[in-house]
Amino acid sequence: MLVLDRDSRVALMALAACALLLLGLIALAGESPLRVLAILIGDGFLTRAGLADALVRSIPLTLTGLGVALSFRAGVFNIGVDGQLLIGAALAMACAPILGPLPSALALPLLLLAGTLGGAIWGGIAGILKARFGANEIIATIMLNYIAIQMVSWLIRGPLQEPMGIFPRSEKLTASLRLPILFDGTRLSAGLIVAALACVAVWFLVARSRYGYALTVTGKNADAARYGGIQPAVIAFSVLCLSGALAGLAGIVEVSGLHGRLQEGFAGGIGITAIAVALLARLSPLWVPVAAFGFAGLYVGSDAIARLTAVPFPLVHVIEGTIVLAFLVLQIMPKAKDL
Amino acid sequence: MTVPVLELTRLSKRYGEVTAVAGLSLKLEPGEVVALLGENGAGKSTVVNMITGMTRPDTGQIHLQGKEVHLDTPRDALDRGIGVVHQHYALVGNFTVAETLALGRAGPGVLDRKVLHADVRRVAERIGMQMDPAALVGSLDVAGQQRVEILKALSRKVSLLVLDEPTAVLSPEDAARLFDVVRALRADGVAILMVTHRLADVFAVCDRAAVMHAGHLVCDLPVASATKQGLISAMISGNTDMAQLPGLPVQANVLPDRPPTPVSDTPIRVSVRNLKLLRANGSQAVQGLGFDIRAGEIMALAGIDGNGQSELVQCLAGLNLPDDGTAEICGCRSDGHWTPRLLRNAGVAHVPDDRRRYGIISDLSLSANMMLSHFFSPRYGRTVLDRARARDDTRRAIDEYDIRTTGPDQPIGRLSGGNQQKLVLARELLAGPRVILAAHPSRGLDIRTIGAVQDILRRQRDAGAAILLVSADLDEIRALADRVVVLAAGTAFGPVAMADTDMAQIGAWMAGHA
Numbered sequence: 130m131l132v133l134d135r136d137s138r139v140a141l142m143a144l145a146a147c148a149l150l151l152l153g154l155i156a157l158a159g160e161s162p163l164r165v166l167a168i169l170i171g172d173g174f175l176t177r178a179g180l181a182d183a184l185v186r187s188i189p190l191t192l193t194g195l196g197v198a199l200s201f202r203a204g205v206f207n208i209g210v211d212g213q214l215l216i217g218a219a220l221a222m223a224c225a226p227i228l229g230p231l232p233s234a235l236a237l238p239l240l241l242l243a244g245t246l247g248g249a250i251w252g253g254i255a256g257i258l259k260a261r262f263g264a265n266e267i268i269a270t271i272m273l274n275y276i277a278i279q280m281v282s283w284l285i286r287g288p289l290q291e292p293m294g295i296f297p298r299s300e301k302l303t304a305s306l307r308l309p310i311l312f313d314g315t316r317l318s319a320g321l322i323v324a325a326l327a328c329v330a331v332w333f334l335v336a337r338s339r340y341g342y343a344l345t346v347t348g349k350n351a352d353a354a355r356y357g358g359i360q361p362a363v364i365a366f367s368v369l370c371l372s373g374a375l376a377g378l379a380g381i382v383e384v385s386g387l388h389g390r391l392q393e394g395f396a397g398g399i400g401i402t403a404i405a406v407a408l409l410a411r412l413s414p415l416w417v418p419v420a421a422f423g424f425a426g427l428y429v430g431s432d433a434i435a436r437l438t439a440v441p442f443p444l445v446h447v448i449e450g451t452i453v454l455a456f457l458v459l460q461i462m463p464k465a466k467d468l
Numbered sequence: 469m470t471v472p473v474l475e476l477t478r479l480s481k482r483y484g485e486v487t488a489v490a491g492l493s494l495k496l497e498p499g500e501v502v503a504l505l506g507e508n509g510a511g512k513s514t515v516v517n518m519i520t521g522m523t524r525p526d527t528g529q530i531h532l533q534g535k536e537v538h539l540d541t542p543r544d545a546l547d548r549g550i551g552v553v554h555q556h557y558a559l560v561g562n563f564t565v566a567e568t569l570a571l572g573r574a575g576p577g578v579l580d581r582k583v584l585h586a587d588v589r590r591v592a593e594r595i596g597m598q599m600d601p602a603a604l605v606g607s608l609d610v611a612g613q614q615r616v617e618i619l620k621a622l623s624r625k626v627s628l629l630v631l632d633e634p635t636a637v638l639s640p641e642d643a644a645r646l647f648d649v650v651r652a653l654r655a656d657g658v659a660i661l662m663v664t665h666r667l668a669d670v671f672a673v674c675d676r677a678a679v680m681h682a683g684h685l686v687c688d689l690p691v692a693s694a695t696k697q698g699l700i701s702a703m704i705s706g707n708t709d710m711a712q713l714p715g716l717p718v719q720a721n722v723l724p725d726r727p728p729t730p731v732s733d734t735p736i737r738v739s740v741r742n743l744k745l746l747r748a749n750g751s752q753a754v755q756g757l758g759f760d761i762r763a764g765e766i767m768a769l770a771g772i773d774g775n776g777q778s779e780l781v782q783c784l785a786g787l788n789l790p791d792d793g794t795a796e797i798c799g800c801r802s803d804g805h806w807t808p809r810l811l812r813n814a815g816v817a818h819v820p821d822d823r824r825r826y827g828i829i830s831d832l833s834l835s836a837n838m839m840l841s842h843f844f845s846p847r848y849g850r851t852v853l854d855r856a857r858a859r860d861d862t863r864r865a866i867d868e869y870d871i872r873t874t875g876p877d878q879p880i881g882r883l884s885g886g887n888q889q890k891l892v893l894a895r896e897l898l899a900g901p902r903v904i905l906a907a908h909p910s911r912g913l914d915i916r917t918i919g920a921v922q923d924i925l926r927r928q929r930d931a932g933a934a935i936l937l938v939s940a941d942l943d944e945i946r947a948l949a950d951r952v953v954v955l956a957a958g959t960a961f962g963p964v965a966m967a968d969t970d971m972a973q974i975g976a977w978m979a980g981h982a
């Protein structure tokens with residue numbers, strides 16, 4: 130028989146209470162909870178359009194989720210994914226006019242590289258603050274988010290604004306700098322391949338390389354890392370650069386593969402979701418895409434609920450939150466049994 | 469006739485095969501200060517734990533104020549008026565002194581700080597102690613924190629106060645101030661049991677000295693009729709013949725025959741000059757320390773725990789820089805580049821004293837832990853880790869050191885302390901080190917493994933390694949060391965060749981008595 134400790138029982142009860150409350154709220158809104166669930170799963174994961182859309186959304190979540198997983202493994206809490214993503218996209222867009230004339234096979238990788246570099250620089254600033262001056266990386270990365278948002282705001286009203294000068298947005302990327310669409314009739318771009326490659330690369334880094342070992346040791350026991358000759362400050366700096374690089378890559382992939390131009394709020398909320406993705410994947414690079422896809426499908430399904438049912442939009446967020454919570458609780462359960 | 473505050477009758481406690489305390493009887497009268505002396509492992513801590521309700525005796529009785537009591541939890545002991553100041557303080561740095569004293573006693577609702585502060589001042593003044601109730605505990609030095617612990621104990625009604633190694637971390641001036649407090653408490657009629665290693669404490673403030681050796685109480689006599697040499701001899705050998713006869717010189721212990729090791733011509737591997745080290749809290753751990761260790765030599769660093777051994781080993785391992793003076797190992801100098809990575813590459817192995825903190829990563833597998841010390845050597849690859857080789861090395865270590873485990877992939881946290889220690893040893897000795905910093909290498913191991921570890925260290929020495937052996941165990945020092953340095957109370961005695969000294973001298977040094 131399954132024996133649960135006290136914490137697990139409390140968590141399960143809280144979860145059950147949440148679910149009941151949710152059902153009640155949906156019923157109050159005049160909808161059948163079953164229908165809502167059917168739409169959530171059906172439109173999120175089971176139709177061609179829904180599936181493609183979920184994959185589109187899972188690309189930036191995977192890339193940023195990988196970055197968060199890397200930094201969290203080292204015990205460094207990068208909350209600045211949003212800022213790193215924006216700066217990555219902005220730097221790449223600033224390079225776009227130079228890269229435009231080049232052949233696509235050369236220009237596109239350089240564009241992605243510029244985005245990666247931009248994110249790495251933004252992460253690296255937080256890294257220097259932490260490694261050199263002992264600043265708390267959580268505060269530093271959050272503050273850098275605000276700076277990045279305002280900087281991009283200014284850029285698309287100034288130097289990077291489209292020549293028409295009407296809307297606060299950049300010019301559209303030329304076709305040679307756009308990631309090709311993989312399947313006709315969808316918005317799914319070759320960014321999916323970039324994300325898949327990033328998964329493999331990060332997995333290799335974490336599971337096979339010496340650097341990945343140093344990351345894990347530092348995250349689990351910084352004193353033992355020092356004892357072994359690893360410098361936690363160097364690890365903190367480098368992992369913030371790497372984490373930022375992946376976020377920057379996500380930013381330019383999002384622009385080049387989906388939106389085509391830089392505009393305000395084009396990737397809002399990705400940073401926070403990336404943390405949830407990484408935690409749900411237990412910081413394992415191979416589970417990050419799975420968790421990202423789950424979240425993406427949830428978003429697509431929620432959109433459908435908002436569109437097709439009488440459930441008010443705020444309630445959609447409540448449903449999302451409850452499902453994520455449920456997953457986290459279920460994840461804790463087997464761990465609690467071990468103890 | 470007064471009723472004794474505390475009376476222990478034939479207390480015994482066994483842990484598995486080991487008898488920690490055997491038939492101990494001890495009496496404390498009101499207003500009496502009794503020193504409980506003994507080497508590490510003599511059973512003092514077990515006695516303290518039984519008095520304070522941390523462990524229950526197997527047999528024997530405890531009487532408080534003439535009534536038999538069963539102390540099942542620390543709470544029971546507290547409620548019956550037994551206060552204790554542990555060697556390691558349990559304080560909240562962000563709390564003020566007054567808040568600390570309110571912790572666990574204040575009821576729900578708003579704290580009345582005025583009343584609290586007045587309470588603290590009243591208790592402090594009663595024993596002639598200076599204490600600002602509004603000071604943050606974290607801002608106090610060790611001596612100040614100890615005073616807070618004493619106040620904490622006294623803020624309840626206590627008839628017995630247990631002080632566990634109270635002077636181990638104090639400067640002489642702070643120790644003198646502590647003794648004033650002890651005298652004030654004695655005048656108040658509080659009985660005090662002071663667990664200590666230092667003879668100076670005994671003669672400064674105690675009325676009686678009780679000496680434990682290997683679980684037995686070997687002598688219990690008024691301090692006025694005790695001698696330093698006698699107490700030392702009782703602590704080391706359990707021999708009480710001379711404890712009460714003043715003036716007799718202590719016979720030199722006969723050292724086991726050992727082949728004299730001709731090391732005077734081998735190269736110097738470790739060199740320490742005029743070294744000064746501070747503890748994390750700013751107090752002085754070591755000063756003016758100087759010694760050399762040559763290849764093919766074991767230098768013992770003797771002393772009671774907490775006298776700067778950890779700081780010295782961490783400094784030599786590259787984890788800390790000296791606060792003054794220099795250290796030099798295999799051509800690396802502490803005034804130049806001095807990092808764990810550099811020293812490990814130069815061939816330094818380090819068996820840390822705090823294994824759980826530095827030596828292992830509990831969540832990771834045995835083979836992942838195996839790689840920790842060889843991270844910067846090419847042994848397991850430069851970029852890509854050679855995990856197969858780490859697993860092979862681990863498997864060999866499991867066989868060779870008889871590590872009880874399900875295999876190289878088991879998380880090391882699941883192993884017993886002794887088995888963890890064996891893996892740490894196997895890892896450190898894996899690559900044929902030139903210098904071995906071994907802090908308590910046999911701590912937590914069973915007798916058989918201790919012998920094996922000592923054999924391994926001897927073989928490493930014969931193969932030409934320079935070894936610094938940190939130990940508080942005189943038997944181990946006698947069995948292994950070629951020369952010895954003793955750290956006590958911030959000063960260093962020696963180094964001296966083992967052939968030119970005896971256990972009594974080393975024991976006296978360890979007790980801070982030149």
